[in-house]
Amino acid sequence: xxxxxxxxxxxxxxxxxxxxxxxxxxxxxxxxxxxxxxxxxxxxxxxxxxxxxxxxxxxxxxxxxxxxxxxxxxxxxxxxxxxxxxxxxxxxxxxxxxxxxxxxxxxxxxxxxxxxxxxxxxxxxxxxxxxxxxx
Numbered sequence: 001x002x003x004x005x006x007x008x009x010x011x012x013x014x015x016x017x018x019x020x021x022x023x024x025x026x027x028x029x030x031x032x033x034x035x036x037x038x039x040x041x042x043x044x045x046x047x048x049x050x051x052x053x054x055x056x057x058x059x060x061x062x063x064x065x066x067x068x069x070x071x072x073x074x075x076x077x078x079x080x081x082x083x084x085x086x087x088x089x090x091x092x093x094x095x096x097x098x099x100x101x102x103x104x105x106x107x108x109x110x111x112x113x114x115x116x117x118x119x120x121x122x123x124x125x126x127x128x129x130x131x132x133x134x135x
Contacts (some may be wrong), residue, residue, distance in 0.1 A: 006040045008072060008107040009032050010116035011099075018061065026117055026123040031116060038071040042078075042106040044099050072110045073125070074102065081105035085124055089129045096120045104128075 008102045009017075009030055016022035017030035033039040046066065053059050082098075082105035089096050100120040108128070114121060 006039050006070065006072070007040070007044060007113040007115050008103065008110070009033065009101055010114060010118055010121060011044070011045050012118040012121075013115045014045065014049055015052070016117060017060075019129045023117070026088075026115075029115055034068070039068075039116070040072050040110075041076050042103060042110060044046065044102050044106075046071070048099060072106050072112060073115065074106060078109045082108050085128055088127050089124060092127045092130070094123055094127060096124055098115045100124060102118050106110045 001098065012028055013026050016026040030039065049062055053062055054073055079102075082101045085101045086096075086098075089101070100118060101124060104121055104124045104134055106112075112126075116122075
């Protein structure tokens with residue numbers, strides 16, 4: 001990650017960071033990004049987080065985060081990039097969740113880093129990088 005770049009935090013890392021039992025290393029990275037004002041998400045991450053909310057405490061915590069975290073827009077260019085990533089993954093005979101394609105595309109289009117602990121995103125980035133090398 002570049003020191004001053006915006007970083008899209010994937011649902012996987014938010015979950016680890018927000019859980020009492022989550023991984024300490026991820027919690028520390030997410031907190032640092034928030035403290036530095038570099039934390040971002042996109043709408044699908046927010047939807048995934050809201051979908052998992054349990055109880056008033058989590059609801060309140062997520063409502064507060066929504067006021068503080070930059071939301072990178074899911075533009076037509078992001079959707080187009082997600083379709084390209086899907087094609088690249090299928091050509092490589094890999095199947096990945098649509099949400100992960102969209103999250104990765106959003107980060108790529110907005111030139112943001114990605115904080116995650118999701119093997120699907122690693123796979124998407126690898127296939128994308130290999131696809132760019134072949135062009």
